[in-house]
Amino acid sequence: FYSKDLIGMKFIVTAGPTIEPIDPVRYVTNHSSGKMGYKIAEEGQKRGAEVILISGPTNLKPPEGVQLIRVNTTLDMFNAVKEYFDRCHALIKAAAPLDYKPEVVSDVKIKKKNIENDELNIKYIRNPDIAAYFGKIKKDQIVVGFAAETNDLIENAKEKLINKNLDFIVANDVSKDGAGFKEDTNVVTIIDREGIITDYPIMDKSEVAKIIIDKVKKLIEDKS
Numbered sequence: 001f002y003s004k005d006l007i008g009m010k011f012i013v014t015a016g017p018t019i020e021p022i023d024p025v026r027y028v029t030n031h032s033s034g035k036m037g038y039k040i041a042e043e044g045q046k047r048g049a050e051v052i053l054i055s056g057p058t059n060l061k062p063p064e065g066v067q068l069i070r071v072n073t074t075l076d077m078f079n080a081v082k083e084y085f086d087r088c089h090a091l092i093k094a095a096a097p098l099d100y101k102p103e104v105v106s107d108v109k110i111k112k113k114n115i116e117n118d119e120l121n122i123k124y125i126r127n128p129d130i131a132a133y134f135g136k137i138k139k140d141q142i143v144v145g146f147a148a149e150t151n152d153l154i155e156n157a158k159e160k161l162i163n164k165n166l167d168f169i170v171a172n173d174v175s176k177d178g179a180g181f182k183e184d185t186n187v188v189t190i191i192d193r194e195g196i197i198t199d200y201p202i203m204d205k206s207e208v209a210k211i212i213i214d215k216v217k218k219l220i221e222d223k224s
């Protein structure tokens with residue numbers, strides 16, 4: 001049984017990886033499966049919120065009742081968020097967008113060269129930082145980020161919280177057992193604007209989603 005305590009609220013959730021093409025047959029990406037973001041979208045939808053799920057390529061079945069927008073590149077994800085941001089109460093950025101993309105995308109398949117010590121060098125340039133952009137232009141919206149780290153979890157997450165002007169950040173050490181990419185569980189630490197750091201034990205991603213949605217709801221209610 002779910003209480004519909006989020007009726008009238010509108011959330012954007014981003015999930016999954018992005019992909020950046022190199023040529024018509026190759027691309028770069030990362031290990032994100034989309035599970036974390038899909039669980040957040042599901043939790044919001046079940047409790048009555050209107051949820052727009054902006055997802056990079058995943059194999060997951062979208063939760064029933066959410067508006068799914070599929071994207072490939074980080075720029076696609078940025079543009080999709082831009083389209084809906086003004087009319088939402090919260091943006092929850094569980095996605096793992098690629099920070100860099102190849103500067104040049106070849107129109108044709110890149111061929112091996114028949115020479116000794118053949119190498120392929122690809123120059124990568126920066127993609128927009130979606131969380132930082134919307135964190136900076138937000139009005140009343142709540143913007144929640146994640147921090148996927150392999151070292152100095154708290155330090156790096158705090159820096160992202162401030163630099164991206166987020167309302168809170170969900171830090172996960174993706175090198176820990178049962179945490180991060182592809183797993184059904186996660187181990188998170190939430191850091192808020194007051195600098196309060198809360199460590200959570202290993203739990204199902206659906207339980208992490210509930211904690212995040214409860215926190216977002218409270219922040220929205222505090223504003224009105």
Ligand code: PMT
Pocket residue numbers: 015016017031032033034035036037074093094095096097098099127128129130131132144145146147148149160172174180181182183186
């Ligand atoms: O998808 P799963 O397999 O379930 O895995 C879950 C997860 C590990 C992907 C998730 O828990 C997580 O940590 N998501 C954030 C991944 C990430 O990109 O982290 P980051 O520390 O590089 O980025 C910090 C924040 O900025 C994130 O909210 C990210 O969405 C956002 N970002 C990053 C780069 C970029 N160009 N634009 C962004 O908005």
